[in-house]
Structure formats: C-alpha cells, structure tokens
Amino acid sequence: MNYVNLDIQNGVGTVEFFTEQSNSLPGEILKKLAETITEAGGNPEIKVIVLKSGGDRTFCAGASFDELIAIETPERGKEFFMGFANVINAMRKAPKFVIGRLQGKSVGGGIGLAASVDYCFATKHSAIKLSELALGIGPFVVGPAIERKMGLSAMSQMGINPDEFYDPQWAQANGLFAKVCEDAEELDAAVEAQAKKLAAYNPEAMAELKKVFWRGTDHWDDLLSERAETSGKLVLSDFTRNFIQKFKNK
Template identity: 30%
Template sequence: MSETIRVDVDERGVATLTLARPDKHNAMNAEMIGALTEAAARLGRDPAVRVVVLTGEGKSFCAGGDLGWMKDQMQADAATRAREARSLAEMLGALDRMPKPLIGRVQGQSFGGGVGLMSVCDVAIGVETAKIGLTEVRLGLIPATIGPYVVARMGAANARRVFFSGRIFGAAEAVELGLLARAVSAEDLDAAVEAEVAPYLSAAPGAVAAGKKLVADLVAPVDEARIALSIDALVARWEGEESAEGIGAFFDKRKPRWAE
C-alpha cells in the first residue's frame, strides 16, 4: 500500500481512510491520488466495510494539490497534463460514487483540493478552528476538477461567494455554505463523527448503497461531459502565464505580480 495514505478497518466494519503526508499538510501528489482511487474501489467492494471515515494526519486535513506536482504538469507535454488532470477527476469520482457512506472528519485546515474531498463526503464534520478556502486563484489556477462536486455541495449562489475569490473562511461559514454539517471543538470531533457513523451500523448495507445511488440519480449527475469540461479548464490554466507566475512566486517566496 502507498505510504501516502493509511486504511484501518475496525471490528464493526468502520474503515478509516487517512491522508498520511503530514509534513506536506496532506497535499495530494500523483501517488496519493492513485492510492485514494484504489482505496475507494477496494473499500467499495469489501462486504465487511459498512462506513468509511475520511480524515488527515497532523494539523491539516488537506492543503490541496501538491505544488511540486502542479509545477511538473506545467512543464509536461499536453498528453501528460491531460492524463494527470483526469487522474485527479477520476479519484474524486471514485470517492463520490463509492457505495458506502463516506464521513469526512476534517480535523484541520483544508484548501483547494481538500475542499473537493470534503465535497464528495456524504457528510463532513469539522473542528471549529479549521480554516478553509478555494485558494487556487492566488496561484493563477481555478478549482477546476473539484468544481462539479463543490458546486453540487454548495449550490451556485454559495459557490459564487468563495469559488473564485481565494478568500479564507472559518468552519462556521463552512456550515453556512453547506460544506460542513457541523463545526465542533477538537475534543468533541470524534464523538460527533461517531454520531454520524453509528446509525449506518443498524441499517441494511444494500439499502444504504441503493439509497446513496438514488440520491445521485435524482440530481444532475457529474457526467463525463462535466468531467471533461473541468479537465480542459484545469489543463488550460496549467498552460497559462498566470499559473507559471503564481506557482513560480510560491517557490521563489515572493508575491505574484498581481498581489504586489
């Protein structure tokens, strides 16, 4: 198994899927993206797994995409860029479609792609001190492949408030926006997550899976056309001058020209 994630399953069938790059604030690189895709498929197939809890190790839930990985895409050829963007989109889709309840345990800050991970959870509980933001525009990028899931979770009106401003907001506002179901103290986080997990252990697993699929079928689906649109949007930004300036400024430890 990849060292970028951990999967633990208890005797009740509750799987904890942990992002395990704490030194990088659990930023997603190619290895983690692949590992999450594989874990979603494996947990979804496992009849012993009743519920999956998604969380992070350390003080951050997920800082989004690893900037080194993004820099590599900007320097790659077109086919590689498209393939890597699709791998990110397919990972989110695999988690979103997993036929098991997915509970987000947001124990710390979450930016960019981390907000996408929150959005594919069936319910997410976060610590009240968490800082959250769709910060891609600060780097000359946009929340592209996560966009279909973020907008589906927030609704368009709420997305307009935070999707393209790069503004950092707190857990209370995340509840208002629909990203988090509840914001609790760090001491109460595990109890709050357990309160979401416990009802599923008394429910018929097949009925739970069918109910989750029905909800997805009753709303506008994240279909291939939307996924392709989001991939093209991300690749276009990777190829643009603003992303080169924004990511270059990050590595140079300076402000990008638009923030000077």
C-alpha cells in the same frame, strides 16, 4: 512518510491519507486514494467509510505545487487533474456512505474532497479557501462537487475570492459541514458515533439512498474529464508558473 491507509474495524473502513507538505496531494497519492476508496466500497466487511487525513493541522492543502510546476504538456496536465476527478468519482460511486473528518483547513482540491463525502464533520479550525483562480487556473474539476453540496452562489463567492478563508460556521451554514466541533477530541467522538450508527443500518437501504442523493451526476465521468483537460492547459500558462515559483521562493 506519504501514505494512504485503509483500516477496518467493526464495519467501519477508515481511509487515511498523509503527505508531509500540509497534506497536499501529488498524483501518486491521488491515485492510491481513489483506488483505496473504491476498494473500501467493494469490501463486504465495510458498511460505512470514513475519510480523514493524518496530522493535527491542515486537512488538505489541495494540489501539490511541486507536481504542478513539473507539468510540461497539456496531456500530463490533464492526467494530474484527473487524479482529483478519480477521487471524487470514487466517492460518488461507492455504494456506501462516506463520512468526512476535517481537523483543520482545506484549500482548493481539499474542499472538493470535503464536498464529495456524504456527511462531513469539522472543527472550529476548519476554514476553507478556494484558491485556484489566484494560481491562474480555476476550480474546474472540484467545482461540480462543491456546487452540488453548497450551491452555485457559495461556490462562486469562494471562487471569485481565492485569497479569502471562509470560517467553518459559514461553511456549515452553506451546507458543507454537518457539525462543527470544538476540538479534535470532540471531532473523533462525533465521527465515531455517526459511523457506529450507520454501520448498524441496512446496507441495501443505504446504497439505494446514496443513489438518490447523487442523482443527476451520472455524466460526471465525462464532465470531470473535460474539466481536467481545461485545468491541464491552464496550468502551463506563464501566469501559473510564475505564481508557483514565487510561492516556492518565499
């Protein structure tokens, strides 16, 4: 049932991902997601990209616990967390604006995805939680994207309170969401209207403006690789393994 799809209509490339476990992301889906976003960015038929997930509840539950518990070496750990780094960098490097559609909650790496789009719509159900510290790791890979979008204060507030959900109004006030919609119907209408407008604008102008928005991030290939290495080591700790096992045994 897990998938990543790209649908192209009227200049809008919609990238949709889905996994059965609350849209949590294993390495295979992360790899496909990064590749599909890169493909959409290079397709001349596409003027604007929409990122969404399947289902009607959680947008993204972050890293797959099944995959985290299976990591046995620091190298394999880094490889897994590079999956998130590659998705973030794919959105950063895409010469087209990426619109986010968040129908529900985002946890951990899911907030990193939301922070890496250029314009994000959500619903009143789109609470966010940066849960990594509770797992014994930290929001190292997604941190730069979240800090860039929301500021260090908001990022550190979430990072230090890994058990707390923050409501979508708080996320909007701190710059993550552009608009909070009442329900999925209103959400889809808002995303469609914004994508339609952008698809009619000058692609060259949008590409240049996106460079302005992401100025100062040219070093992220190296930075996120270093952060992935840190997470890859910490995920092997007894603390993290015990936490995940207890969670899975609930």
